[in-house]
Amino acid sequence: MVKVGQNILGISPYKPGKPISEVERELGIKSAIKMASNENPTGISPKVREALIDALSDLNLYPDGNAFYLKQAIVDYHKKLGENVDFNEVFVGNGSNEVIDIAIRTLVKGDEEVVLSKLGFIAYELILNAADIKMHLIPQTSDFTVDIDGIIAAVNEKTKMICLINPNNPTGTYYTREKFEKLLKAVPQDVILIVDEAYFDFADAPDYPNGLDYRSMHPNMLVCRTLSKAFGLSGIRLGYAIGPKEIVDYMNRVREPFNTNSLAQVAGIAALQDAGYLENAIKVNREGREYLYREFDRLGVRYLPTQGNFILIKIGEDENSGFECYDYLLHKGIIVRMVKNYGLPNWIRISIGLMNQNELFIKYFEEFLKNRK
Numbered sequence: 001m002v003k004v005g006q007n008i009l010g011i012s013p014y015k016p017g018k019p020i021s022e023v024e025r026e027l028g029i030k031s032a033i034k035m036a037s038n039e040n041p042t043g044i045s046p047k048v049r050e051a052l053i054d055a056l057s058d059l060n061l062y063p064d065g066n067a068f069y070l071k072q073a074i075v076d077y078h079k080k081l082g083e084n085v086d087f088n089e090v091f092v093g094n095g096s097n098e099v100i101d102i103a104i105r106t107l108v109k110g111d112e113e114v115v116l117s118k119l120g121f122i123a124y125e126l127i128l129n130a131a132d133i134k135m136h137l138i139p140q141t142s143d144f145t146v147d148i149d150g151i152i153a154a155v156n157e158k159t160k161m162i163c164l165i166n167p168n169n170p171t172g173t174y175y176t177r178e179k180f181e182k183l184l185k186a187v188p189q190d191v192i193l194i195v196d197e198a199y200f201d202f203a204d205a206p207d208y209p210n211g212l213d214y215r216s217m218h219p220n221m222l223v224c225r226t227l228s229k230a231f232g233l234s235g236i237r238l239g240y241a242i243g244p245k246e247i248v249d250y251m252n253r254v255r256e257p258f259n260t261n262s263l264a265q266v267a268g269i270a271a272l273q274d275a276g277y278l279e280n281a282i283k284v285n286r287e288g289r290e291y292l293y294r295e296f297d298r299l300g301v302r303y304l305p306t307q308g309n310f311i312l313i314k315i316g317e318d319e320n321s322g323f324e325c326y327d328y329l330l331h332k333g334i335i336v337r338m339v340k341n342y343g344l345p346n347w348i349r350i351s352i353g354l355m356n357q358n359e360l361f362i363k364y365f366e367e368f369l370k371n372r373k
Contacts, residue, residue, distance in 0.1 A: 007132040023335055032333040033357050038169070038199075038310045040232035041353045042284055044267075045277040048233070051270035052263055063262040067092045070260065073269040074240055083212050088245045091252065092260050092268075096198055096226040096239030101127050103222055104161070106254045107192055107247065108133050112160035117146045119342055120165045121196070134158075144171045144304055144312075148179040152186045162187065165196040166211070167203055170339050170349045172306025177209040184217045192247070193221045198239075199308035201230035201278065202285055208307060212242060222247060229309060230281050231271040238264045285309045288352040295362045299369060310351045312339070316372070319345040325368055332364040 020032045064070075071090045078085045093099040104127055108114060111134070116124055118137040128135045136159075138150040146168060155162070162183075167174045187193065195211035211223040222243035228234040238260060241248075260268075271277070292311060296303045302314040315321040322345050326338045337349040350361065 007129050020335070023330065023333070027331060027333075029331075029333045032335060033353065033360065034335045035351045035353050035357065035361060036335045036337040036349075037234070038229060038308065038351045039234045040229060040281055040309070041351070041357065042232060042277075042281050044232050045271055045274045047274045047277070048267045048270045051266045055263055055266040058262060061262070063258050063260065063265060065257050067260050067265050070265040070268050073272045074242075077272040078212070078242075085212075085242055086245065089242050089248055090240060091243070091248045091255075092238070092240045093255065094239075094259050094264070095228060095237040096196065096224045096241075097123055098237075098255075098259065099224055099239045099241045100124070100163075100194060100196065102251050102255050103192075103194060103241065103247075104128065104133065105131055106251045108160045111158060113156070113158045114161045114163060115151055115154045115159055116163040117151070117165065117168065119144065119168070119171060120146070120163075121169045121198075122341060124163055124165075140171070140173075143173070144168075145173040146175045146179075148175055148183050152183055155187060155191065159188075159191055161192040161194060163194045163196065165198075166209070167199045167307035169199065169308065170310070170337070170342055170344075171304055171312050172308045172310060173304060174203060174205060174208055174307045176205075176207040178207065180209040180211075180214065181217075184214060187218070189219055191220065193218055195221060195223045197223060198226045199229055200225060201282060202309050203307040204286070205307055215242075220244060220247065227268055227271055230278055230285075231268075232277070232281060233264075233267055233271055236264045236267045238268045284354065285352050288355060288358050291355065291358055292350075292352065292362070295366075299366060301369070310349055312344075312347055312349050314347050316346050321346045321372075322348050324372070325365070328368045328371075329361070329364055334361055334364060336361075 020034050023032045024030060070092055071087055074090050075085050075087055091099060113134045114128055115136045117140055119140045136154045138147050138154055141147050151162060197211055215221050222241050224241045226239040304312045315325045322338050322340060325348050326336055329336055339347050339349050
C-alpha cells in the first residue's frame with residue numbers, strides 16, 4: 001500500500017462540470033447546453049482560429065520557453081489601457097490556476113501561513129492542502145462578500161501571503177475600492193498579496209478596484225488574470241500574472257521549462273489583439289445578466305448580483321433543493337453547477353449564456369419551480 005501524507009488524504013479532488021457529450025450519452029438527449037463552467041458562450045475569436053491554423057505546421061518544434069511574443073503582447077495590451085507594465089513583470093502559465101500554484105509553491109515555505117476567504121474558488125484550498133501549508137479561512141460576510149476586516153484581523157507574524165479573489169467565484173460578489181485600500185494600508189509590506197482577477201473584464205461596478213492601479217501601494221502584489229473567460233480560451237489554458245520583477249524571477253525558476261504550449265501562445269497573442277471580440281463578449285454577458293435578473297425578480301427567486309459571467313441562485317430552504325434543481329435541468333439538457341462543495345447545498349450557480357440559452361434555462365427553471373410546489 002502506498003503511503004502519502006495526511007494532507008493528501010484529506011483532499012477531495014476538484015470536480016469540473018460535466019461535459020456536454022457525456023450528458024448526452026448518459027441521458028440519451030441531444031443539443032445539451034452547458035451553463036456550468038463560466039465559459040464564454042460566444043465561441044472563439046476568428047482571429048484566434050486563423051492564428052491556430054497557421055501555427056499547426058510548427059507543432060513538431062518546442063514552444064518558446066520564455067513566451068517572448070506573448071509577454072510582449074500582454075505588455076502592449078495593458079499599454080493601450082494606459083497601464084505601465086514592464087516585460088520582466090509578466091509571468092505566464094497554463095491557466096491562472098498554474099500561475100497561482102507556482103506562486104504559492106515558490107513563495108510560501110515551512111511554517112509560514114496563508115490567509116484567504118472561505119467561500120472562494122476551491123482551487124486555492126486544494127493547492128494549499130497539497131503543499132501542506134497552513135491556511136486561515138475567513139468566513140464571508142452575511143451578504144456573501146469577502147470580509148476584508150476579518151482578513152486584516154487574521155494577519156499575524158507567520159502570515160506570508162494573502163489571497164483575494166475579485167470578483168469572487170462562486171458568489172459573483174466583489175470588495176470595493178474603499179475596502180481594498182483599507183487592506184493595503186493595514187497589511188505589512190512584506191506580506192505577499194495575490195489579487196486574482198479572473199473575471200475582471202466583466203466587472204462594471206463604479207467602485208470596483210483594478211488591482212493594477214494599486215501596485216505602488218504594496219510592493220509585493222501579484223495581480224492574476226486569465227484568457228479563459230472574457231477572451232474565450234478556456235480550452236487553451238492560458239493565464240498570467242503581473243508583479244514585482246523579483247517575484248516573477250523566483251517563479252520562473254520553479255515553473256516547468258515549457259509551461260505554455262505553442263498553440264496557447266499564438267492564441268493568446270491573437271486574442272489580446274482582437275478588441276472587437278472582447279467588447280462583444282462583455283456586451284453579451286451584460287445583456288444576459290440583466291435579462292436573468294428581470295426573470296429571477298419576476299419569479300421571486302433570490303440571487304446574488306454578480307460582477308462575473310455567472311449567477312448564484314438560491315433554490316429553497318432544504319438541503320436537497322440544489323440537487324433537485326440541478327437534476328431536473330440536467331434531464332432537460334441544461335447543465336448547471338451544484339455548489340454543495342462550497343457549503344451551499346440549496347443553491348446552484350449558472351453561467352450566463354447566449355440569449356436563446358438563457359431563455360431556455362428560464363423556461364425549464366420556471367417549470368421546475370412550479371412542479372416543486
